[in-house]
Amino acid sequence: MNNKNIKSCSKFLRCRKIWFLFLIELNGNPKAVNPLEIVPESFWPSVTDLLIKAKYIGQNQEYYLCESRKYIDYLSKGGKAFEGI
Numbered sequence: 001m002n003n004k005n006i007k008s009c010s011k012f013l014r015c016r017k018i019w020f021l022f023l024i025e026l027n028g029n030p031k032a033v034n035p036l037e038i039v040p041e042s043f044w045p046s047v048t049d050l051l052i053k054a055k056y057i058g059q060n061q062e063y064y065l066c067e068s069r070k071y072i073d074y075l076s077k078g079g080k081a082f083e084g085i
Helices: 003-028 045-053 061-076
Strands: none
Touching: 003 045, 003 061
């Protein structure tokens, strides 16, 4: 893995932490805005591609609400919260 890929992976993991925090926020506030959607593509172009593939950005609010419900259900059954790096 080259240095660029390592940096992209590290940034993606940070974004993943933000994603799970967003899902928790969305549970209490269904109108919450996905903070990952706000980051411009030009800032992290290689990470943006990973976020799109993971469906962390580029989806509609209904998709995010569904993912939030699934994550909250997982946590309510004793699932471990994502801690990131």
